[in-house]
Amino acid sequence: MPILTTKELQALSDQLDFEKVLHCKYLSAVQECQDDGLKGKLQSMADQHRQNYTTLLGYLK
Template sequence: MANLTSKELSALEDQIGQEQLLVKKYQAMSNMCQNQQIKQCLTDYAGKHQQHCNTLLTFLQ
């Protein structure tokens, strides 16, 4: 794990939580959507936020 201060670690944890929340929201909206183009956009947004989350998680290793 990188040498992070407690403030940096707290901010990182908050950001990871926000990214995870966005993934869940976009996935949920995609599942409710009937329009295939919009559904695909929402799925893409969920994927991008999952990538952000995965990138942030690497700072905890």
């Protein structure tokens, strides 16, 4: 794997923060939602952002 520049590392860090915030927001929405159909979609979005976070984190290893 090529060495990442400082700028690339900062962009990756920013994106990790963004994905973490989105994951938490969607989880919060899931807990507050009363509609089962919408709740499933919100959970799916939360899962996707968690996967994005995990994938991005893998680039740092």
